[in-house]
Amino acid sequence: MISNPIIQVKDLCQNLDENHFILNKINLTIGSGEFLALVGQNGAGKTTLAKHFNGLLKPTSGKVLVDNLNTKYVKVSELAQKVGYVFQNPDHQIFHNSVEKEISFGLKYLNLPAEEVKRRTDDALKAVGLVDYRYAHPYSLSRGQRQRVALASVLVLKPNVLVLDEPTTGLDYRESMQIMNMIRSLNNQGHTIIMITHDMSLVSTFAKRVVVLNKGEILLDGPVREVLSHQEILSETFLEIPPISRLADKLSVIGIPKNLLTVEEVYRALCDVRGAEK
């Protein structure tokens, strides 16, 4: 159904031991250019699933195809050029003593000419707004800035797919919006975005499709609006629809449509109702 699939997961199981599974029979196809949010409560298997997308984990059974390559037979280093993974805690992946070195590190192993390395590093620095911090030590930056360094060091490899594990944890509101707008513009440029989060306001504002994981299985999968309409199922999985969507539901008595996702949508709907009254 999905044209141009970039990641295909077929009957994926990941077992802890004979009796315990972390993922059970996951089937999922992600198309190139999608903006998908992977949600679920603590321990649902979100990160475990995502680590299969770049081959960090291999299936116990079933298979994962990335760009039609079976991850079981492809080296992680090769997959890293197709699927970039930005970890939840940037400090787990930053290890150089300057922003520039950190960002260009991955390029060293691609045997690219020096100009190309410089050009890609420049582009990545620009994309994350850190041009002025080129020579700074990563640990002299704020957590939000370090998050952007981690993102840039993945971007230089120009992967089609970006997996972002909780990209806004530990960030304040302003930094969260900066990084999310950046991710949105990368999606507009054609990158496939897979974002792990439990912040449903982020999901409703930025993602287009949501996959809800619960106890290692896919519970819901669909467009954001459709998935968020299943309030009861979501609350079983310890997720909550954003306050603004709950407010909209309470206003259905005055003709506000259900399943609105953002403050702006509810504002427009209320203006429409007011306009019609006059």
Added chain:
Amino acid sequence: MYKLNNLTFYYKNTEVPALKNINLEIAHGEFLGIIGHSGSGKSTLAKCLNGIIPHYQHGRMRGQVLFNGNPTETLSIADISRSVGSVFDDPESHLITMEVEQELIFGLENMAVDPKEMQIKVENALEAVGIAHLRNRSINTLSGGQKQRLAIAAALAVEPKILVLDEPTSELDPIGSKEIYNLLAKFNKKGITVVLIDQKVELLARYASRIIVLNQGEIILEGSPREIFSADEKLNKAGVDIPQVTKLIKMLGFRYGKLPISVDEGAACILENMGIGK
């Protein structure tokens, strides 16, 4: 309980103060929320309350922190921690033992609690945060959310009079965060003073009795949640979000008696302004 007089603090080798002329009183039984952008001084303030500054982390300190009338400089950390339980934002950095049960016993042993009483205190604290079933688990098998709960249980086990918590729900899913807030509210009702640093405005709006907003080391706003969130321009400048419902009411320019900060209040305000529901 606490009285901060003109408190200014510089970390070692820095020219810009992390806290600037802070004047603040915290009364017994309060539920105080502290909010602000990253780098605004929130964590520094928490460390001044629990004595880590000036006892462990050194720097230049001007002004005074009085705890029950005594300057914290003259008290030992051991004295302070008999009454003040602390939870930091990164649970990994403060869990020190191998097993869940040991983690709690560690604190109790330091307080010279009778071994017979220990069992009960451990059980109560684990039950309070909902992880009694993990009592014999090895800490490195816990999820991020479970570790945060354990850190809170360890602080609770010693039955402090005040809890100082620095983003204790950063890795919890929405319902998990709400559970922790409910728990804190419950302890607060029993008379424990709660000082909570967080970015989650929707929850702070609902639970805190008073909020202070920090911006570049200074207190720029102080008051009830309703008072704080009506100052949206100042908050915007400080990089702090306001609850979605409040944002919508402000966009609509609706009249209100008291500023709506919850879904129910928002719905009532809208219906009233649209001429319905009276």
